[in-house]
Amino acid sequence: MKKCAYFVIPAMLMAAACAPRIGSNDYSYSGVRQASNAFPCTVVSVRAVNVSSNDNSAGTLLGGIAGGVAGSTIGHGSSSHTLGAIGGAAAGMLIGNLAQDSMMQQNGYEYIVRTDNGQTFSVTQGTDTLLSAGQRCMFINGAESRVVPYY
Numbered sequence: 001m002k003k004c005a006y007f008v009i010p011a012m013l014m015a016a017a018c019a020p021r022i023g024s025n026d027y028s029y030s031g032v033r034q035a036s037n038a039f040p041c042t043v044v045s046v047r048a049v050n051v052s053s054n055d056n057s058a059g060t061l062l063g064g065i066a067g068g069v070a071g072s073t074i075g076h077g078s079s080s081h082t083l084g085a086i087g088g089a090a091a092g093m094l095i096g097n098l099a100q101d102s103m104m105q106q107n108g109y110e111y112i113v114r115t116d117n118g119q120t121f122s123v124t125q126g127t128d129t130l131l132s133a134g135q136r137c138m139f140i141n142g143a144e145s146r147v148v149p150y151y
Helices: 003-017 057-071 078-103
Strands: 037-051 106-115 120-125 134-139 146-149
Touching: 037 120, 057 078, 106 134, 120 134, 120 146
Parallel strands: none
Antiparallel strands: 037 106, 037 134, 106 120, 134 146
8 A cells, every 4th residue: 555655646746736827927838929919908896716627637547547556456366456456446536536626726816807998808817916896907818818907
């Protein structure tokens, strides 16, 4: 069982490192050097939201592998090793899925903004910058839209 910890702990740490950064100041490599439209606007409303992942496949896969390896060490004889591996893989997949789900959850804000030309948009982003209702800001509309303080 000790050997299992050598697989499970690094796998869970790698899954936690995969949590995307969703703040207004965070850009992915694909978003760099891409032209976006920027519109002066006003924040109409702000509300706190929870952001979660809809893809926990990495945690499920890593948990299944670690659980299968750990489960295969249970019992004596090939049939008990096989059953242990199957049961361990199933339990590991469930635990890995739940672990990744909890590690990927983040807090965010949903901003409703109205541009100066009268269009209204909703943008959800991380908590690195808090804007308030009535505040002037810039709505950056591109591959990864965001709302930032007016600059």
